[in-house]
Every structure is written in C-alpha cells, then in structure tokens.
Amino acid sequence: TAFLHGDLEEEILMKQPEGFEHYACRLLKSLYGLKQSPRQWYKRFDSFMVSQGFDRNSYDCCVYHSKLDNGSMIYLLLYVDDML
Numbered sequence: 001t002a003f004l005h006g007d008l009e010e011e012i013l014m015k016q017p018e019g020f021e022h023y024a025c026r027l028l029k030s031l032y033g034l035k036q037s038p039r040q041w042y043k044r045f046d047s048f049m050v051s052q053g054f055d056r057n058s059y060d061c062c063v064y065h066s067k068l069d070n071g072s073m074i075y076l077l078l079y080v081d082d083m084l
Contacts, residue, residue: 045078 014025046056049064054076057063062078 042078049076 011026016023016025046061050056052066054064054066054074057065064076064078066074068074
C-alpha cells in the first residue's frame with residue numbers, strides 16, 4: 001500500500017474497463033505498477049524525513065541520520081519501501 005499514497009506530478013490517463021469505453025480516467029494518485037510509483041513514494045518519504053529534522057547522507061540517499069540533544073545518533077536505512 002506504500003505506493004498508493006504518492007501524488008503524481010504529470011497527467012496520466014488510464015484506459016477504462018469493458019463497459020466504460022467512452023470515458024477516460026485521470027489518475028490523481030499513484031497506482032502500484034506505474035513507473036512513477038517508486039519515485040513518487042520516495043519523494044514523499046524524503047520530504048517527511050527532512051521535515052522531521054533528519055539529514056540525508058551525502059554518499060547514499062537512502063540513509064538518514066539525526067543527532068539527539070544527548071549526543072546519541074539515530075540512523076534510518078531505507079531499502080525499496082522497507083525501513084531499518
């Protein structure tokens with residue numbers, strides 16, 4: 001379900017199923033299977049992490065880190081749509 005919440009930046013029209021041939025469906029959200037889905041999901045995830053005070057690693061864009069007030073570090077590793 002992670003890919004279902006990505007906002008699309010371009011207009012994508014979808015062919016309707018049998019019985020609805022005279023209508024076009026304009027997608028507003030990403031669907032699983034679209035080429036744009038992983039990228040849109042990552043952009044949304046990245047903007048959320050940055051808004052929460054995490055910094056993106058300059059060597060690997062899938063590693064985020066944040067330093068707490070007590071000096072402890074938090075590292076978040078992102079792989080496809082799983083986090084560690």
